[in-house]
Amino acid sequence: MIDKRYANKRGGAKTWSAGSRKWLASWAIGCLLQYSAGMADAAVATPVAGVGQPAASLQVVHWWTSAGERKSVDVLAGRLAEENIQWRDLAIPGGAGLGASKVLKSMVLAGKAPEATQLNGIVFGEWADLGLLLELDDVATPGGWQKLLFPTVWSLVHNRGHVVAAPLGIHRINNLFYNKKIFDRLGLAAPRTWPEFERVAEKLKQAGVTPLAQSSEAWQVATLFETLVLAESGPVYYRSLFVDLNPAAFGDPRMTHALKRLRSLKQWMPQPLRERPWPEATRQLADGDAAMFVMGDWAKGELLAWGLNTDQDFSCAAVPGTADYHLYSVDTLAMFAGDYSHQPAQEKLAQLIMSQPVQSAYNQVKGAIPVWRAPDLSKMDSCARASWSAFSKGSAFQAPSLVHRMAADETAKDAIVAEVHHYFVDDKMSESDIQRKLASIARSVSKTGKQEQ
Ligand code: GAL
Numbered sequence: 001m002i003d004k005r006y007a008n009k010r011g012g013a014k015t016w017s018a019g020s021r022k023w024l025a026s027w028a029i030g031c032l033l034q035y036s037a038g039m040a041d042a043a044v045a046t047p048v049a050g051v052g053q054p055a056a057s058l059q060v061v062h063w064w065t066s067a068g069e070r071k072s073v074d075v076l077a078g079r080l081a082e083e084n085i086q087w088r089d090l091a092i093p094g095g096a097g098l099g100a101s102k103v104l105k106s107m108v109l110a111g112k113a114p115e116a117t118q119l120n121g122i123v124f125g126e127w128a129d130l131g132l133l134l135e136l137d138d139v140a141t142p143g144g145w146q147k148l149l150f151p152t153v154w155s156l157v158h159n160r161g162h163v164v165a166a167p168l169g170i171h172r173i174n175n176l177f178y179n180k181k182i183f184d185r186l187g188l189a190a191p192r193t194w195p196e197f198e199r200v201a202e203k204l205k206q207a208g209v210t211p212l213a214q215s216s217e218a219w220q221v222a223t224l225f226e227t228l229v230l231a232e233s234g235p236v237y238y239r240s241l242f243v244d245l246n247p248a249a250f251g252d253p254r255m256t257h258a259l260k261r262l263r264s265l266k267q268w269m270p271q272p273l274r275e276r277p278w279p280e281a282t283r284q285l286a287d288g289d290a291a292m293f294v295m296g297d298w299a300k301g302e303l304l305a306w307g308l309n310t311d312q313d314f315s316c317a318a319v320p321g322t323a324d325y326h327l328y329s330v331d332t333l334a335m336f337a338g339d340y341s342h343q344p345a346q347e348k349l350a351q352l353i354m355s356q357p358v359q360s361a362y363n364q365v366k367g368a369i370p371v372w373r374a375p376d377l378s379k380m381d382s383c384a385r386a387s388w389s390a391f392s393k394g395s396a397f398q399a400p401s402l403v404h405r406m407a408a409d410e411t412a413k414d415a416i417v418a419e420v421h422h423y424f425v426d427d428k429m430s431e432s433d434i435q436r437k438l439a440s441i442a443r444s445v446s447k448t449g450k451q452e453q
Contacts, residue, residue, distance in 0.1 A: 056345040057086035060333070061107070062118035063100040065093045066279045068301030072366040079352050085345045090114060095278045096219040096404060108132065113336040115346055119165060120332055121156075121405025127334070128159040134335040134343065135162040139350045148354070152395055153330055153371045156406075165332040166350035169359070169368030172387040173327040173401050174227040174319040177293045177300070179285055180312060182209055190317035194231075194261070197320050201268045204291045211268035213290035215276045218421035222403045224294050225262050225420050231321035232258040235399040242407040242416075243400065245446030250439040256431045262424060285314065294319055296329060296404070300383055301367030316383035318390075325397050326390040329404030331368065412445045 058080070064073050077087035092100035097118065104117055119127065127133050140146070140163040146154055149167065157165045178190055186207055191197035201211035214224065230238050233254045240249040249255070266273070270290065282299045284290040286308055293299065303314055310316075318325075333353060335346040352358050359370035360379045369375065369388045380388060390397060400406030402413055416438060423434040 054081070054086040055084045056342065057088050058116050058342060058345050058349060059088040059090055059114040060116045060118075061090045061092065061100060061104050061114045062333075063092050063094055063097040064118070065091050066277075066298075066302055066305075068298065068303075068305040068365060068367060071305050072301065072362055075358065075362045075365060076349075076353070079358055080349060083348055083352070085348060095217070096223075098219065101410070108336070113338065115338065115342045116333050116335050116349060118331065119334040120329065122407075122409060123405060124157070124164050124332075124334060125159050126409075128162070128164040132336060133164045134337040134346055135164060136166060136335065136347065136350045137163050139163075139166075139347045139354075143351060143354055145354060148372050150371060150373050150391065152328075152391075152398055156330055157332060165334040166353040167371040168331040168333065168353055169363040169366055170371055170387070170391060171296045171298060171329045171331065171366075171368045171404070172390070173223060173296045173329060173404065174230060174322040174325060175295060175297050175299070175383070176317045176319050177285055177295065177303075177314055178317065179288055179291045180315050182288055182291045183315075190315065191320050192317070192323065194320050201292075205268070209288070210270050210284070210290040211292055212265060213281045213284040213293040214265075214269040214273060215278065215281045216273045216421075216425060217275045217277070218417050219403050220278055220281065220295075221262075221424045222417040222420045223296065223401075224265070225258065225424075226399075226402050227294055227319040227322060227327055228258040228261045228265075229255070230325055230327050230399050231319055232261070235325060235397065238399045239407075241442075242402040245408060245412060245442040247439040247442040247446070250435050250442055255435055255438075259423060259431045259434060262420075263427070266424075296401075297367040297383060297387065299367065301365055304365065304367070310381040310383055316386065318386070324390065324393070325399055326387065326393075327399045327401055328391065329401040329406055330371065331366075408445075412441065415441045415445070 062073070064070065073089065073091075077089070080087050092103045094100060097120065100118065104114075104119075107113055113132070124133070145163060149157075150170070153167050153170065157163050157167050176190065182204070183190070186203060188200050188203060191200045204211040214220070226242070229241065237249065237252070237254055240246045241255070270284065278295060278299065279302055281293060282295065282302045285293040286303055286306055297316070300310070300316065304310070308314055333349065335350065356372070356376065359372055360376050363370050363384070364379060369380065369384050369391065373392070375388070377385065377388070402408060403417060405413060407413070408416075419434055419437050419441065423429045
């Protein structure tokens with residue numbers, strides 16, 4: 001039986017449709033299988049805020065464990081502590097939240113949902129439809145969130161007329177970070193096109209510097225790949241692939257080109273290419289072991305946390321061919337609807353997250369930009385300003401990150417990421433092979449695909 005505590009705020013106890021029960025049942029089986037592995041990875045919960053006895057506390061599940069990410073969490077926990085609310089930290093290691101999403105599901109299933117969680121992307125809708133999430137309208141409406149937020153962010157946190165998450169910041173994924181000192185020493189400028197990239201990479205190689213940092217971890221390979229798809233085609237085609245999951249789009253020559261580009265970039269990467277966490281790949285750039293790095297701008301948060309400075313030690317350019325576009329991932333905290341005893345503290349956290357000072361302070365250390373349409377630009381470095389300008393151009397210039405859960409659901413995302421990774425590590429796999437496989441994944445998971453069958 002479903003725990004009554006997971007009742008929809010406005011509607012009282014949730015009526016569970018047959019579809020919801022079926023979804024939950026399959027989810028439960030998956031979670032139970034993953035439960036032990038997931039929990040083994042979980043970091044021990046450590047309170048990071050509050051001295052003495054705070055009046056209230058909130059357990060928060062997230063995957064921010066690197067130096068820059070920890071500093072960002074400290075901003076939030078510190079502000080919450082000023083309100084006499086303790087942030088009880090449950091950080092699950094694993095870039096892009098692979099571990100955290102499994103542990104979170106297991107906790108919910110065991111009736112131990114945290115009060116708040118990092119819950120990025122379109123998965124909100126499913127969780128909100130199940131009545132699991134606290135609706136935040138009592139904060140969002142008086143706070144004027146709809147006017148303050150970029151429309152894309154507003155529609156992301158909004159489900160069936162209710163606000164179901166508090167947005168923290170917008171990450172740009174299509175960044176080409178480069179080591180400024182190496183570039184200056186060799187008289188190089190950031191490449192804006194792929195032919196320029198090849199010339200720069202060749203010069204770096206001749207100077208004995210690895211041109212491009214990279215890890216072979218699947219989500220990091222796929223993160224690079226989605227920027228290449230955008231470079232090849234722009235947001236319209238990108239969306240037909242990863243949002244519409246249109247099987248025919250996967251057979252397109254633009255996909256073939258993006259795949260070939262992914263494979264050809266291997267020649268500029270460290271050899272042998274190892275699977276390493278993203279902060280280690282970022283470290284290659286910081287130490288000058290590699291001169292460029294394509295990664296979401298949480299990597300900038302990391303570089304700053306290590307004491308490096310924007311435009312002195314490193315700079316950001318867009319991935320060649322993507323300067324006009326913004327491949328985005330929005331970080332959000334959702335609150336679980338429990339017995340409502342935590343509701344005042346949960347609403348306070350949501351309110352703080354959306355306040356101008358927290359938006360500014362948090363995003364400066366996180367490497368992201370505020371979710372406000374009109375943020376304080378004076379607090380932004382050149383990377384953040386470029387990100388803000390690109391995002392501000394509107395949805396025609398925005399592309400939702402597949403890998404970071406903005407485009408498709410977890411099943412489609414995981415299947416596509418696994419195939420792209422397979423293609424990347426196995427040089428024997430041809431473009432037409434993987435394109436056929438991707439089209440067949442799309443056919444099995446998308447509405448378009450089902451109609452075609
Ligand atoms: C993303 C998330 C970022 C950062 C990154 C690396 O999915 O949006 O906040 O944590 O993963 O783990």
